[in-house]
Amino acid sequence: MKAAVIRNKGALPTIEEIDEPxxxxxxxxxxxxxxxxxxxxxxxxxxxxxxxxxxxxxxxxGMEGVGESKNGERFYFNGSKGMYGALAEKTLVDKNRTVKIPDELDIVTAAAIANPGMSSYAALVYRAKITKDDVVLINGATGTAGTLAVKMAYALGAKKVIATGRNKEALKNAGADDYLSSSDYQDDQQTQYLYDLGKMISDVTIVLDYLWGKPAEQIMQALYQFSDRHSEIRYIQIGSLASSDIDLPSTLLRSTNFTLMGSGLGSLNKKEVISSIEKVFELAINNHLNVPYATFKLENIKEAWTKPSHPRPIIII
Known part of the structure; x- marks a missing residue:
């Protein structure tokens, strides 16, 4: 069978013929x-x-995908067994780590929405434990996952959603109650940016952060200066598109009711991951949620591999 095989660490995949699982x-x-x-x-x-x-x-x-069993049932899978990944004509998975795809959902939408939807659903439900009184800030609400996170927060009952990032047009179109683009401010306007940011997010109780780095430092500084010191703030670190490191002010942790945690494959158990994906599919159907995508054939894997993640590249096999 045909498969996109990676021979060595860091090497790009090439199409090869391999044995079926x-x-x-x-x-x-x-x-x-x-x-x-x-x-x-x-x-x-x-x-x-x-x-x-x-x-x-x-x-x-390939880590995740949509496949069909020999009896015609459609499943989403996240992770394969042995050397087998998602970018092959067939793969081998643990049936306990699959999610049956509802009939109302097409396979491309299921493949495109599962991972970004899970990232925000799991963070909001299992890590932040969202309630109807929460005000949610999505930091990095410009790409596939961040834009979907805005819709997910509303679908889960958030009282208010705020979007931040660099791309002003993307933030404007994300559908949040309010947004602020850091690209609107020059280097000598950072004091004004922190002031405007602080005023906008003063009532935030949950932060989903897809960027980390300097944007995270600025949000934490703004929360320290402008938020109600007694209000609980749950800061969920999901991605690190800006940087993998930050300078964390100790005064923020001592002087505010601030909880910092991550949300990812290591901080969620198997049951939570599976349940999150099931709920994402349900919410996608009931709330007409979707993400932009571009499709490619398996033989065009090298072209697809170099494409940006927004719109989401989907390999059709």
Whole structure:
């Protein structure tokens, strides 16, 4: 069968002919892959640069996708077994780590929305424990995951949603109650930016951060200066598009009711991940949620691999 194979750590995938997977245990499930999303996480895991990577090569690229069992049932899977990944004509998965796709959802939408939807759903429900009284800030509400996070916060009952990031047009179109673009401010206007930011987010109780780095430092400084010191703030770190590190002021932690936590594959258990994806599919149907995507054939994997993550590249197999 055809597969996109990565031979060494950091090497780009190439199309090769490999043996089909074999079922060896009762939990093994062989799926005929129909579509796979090229998320940043999927590419990082494939290349061996993600914290959850299994650095055993060669292996089939791709972490997640949509496949069909031999009896015609459609499943979303996140993670494969052995050397098999999502970017192949067939893959081998643990049936306990799959989610059945509702009939109302097409395979491309399911492949495109599962990962970004799970990132915000799990963060809001299992980490922040969102309520109807929460005001949610989405930091980095310009890409696929961040834009969907705005819609997800509303779907889960947030009282108010605020969007921040650099791309003003994307923020404007994200659909939040209010937004602020850091690109509107020059280097000598950072004091004004912090003031405007602080005034806008003074009542925020949940932050979903897809950027980290300097934008996170600015949000924390603004919360320290302008928020109600007695209000609980749950700050959820999800992505690090700006930087993997920050300078965290100790005074913020001592002087405010501030909880900092991460949300990712290591901070969620298997049941929470599976439940999150099931709920994402349900919310996608009931609230007409979707994400922009661009489709590519498997043989065009090199072209698709270099494309930006927004719109989401989807490999059709």
């Amino acid at each position: 074999i079922q060896r245990t009762e939990d093994d499930l062989i799926l005929t892959v129909k579509a796979s999303a090229l998320t940043m996480v999927s590419k990082a895991v494939s290349l061996g640069s993600h914290y959850s990577s299994r650095n055993s090569f060669p292996k089939v690229a």
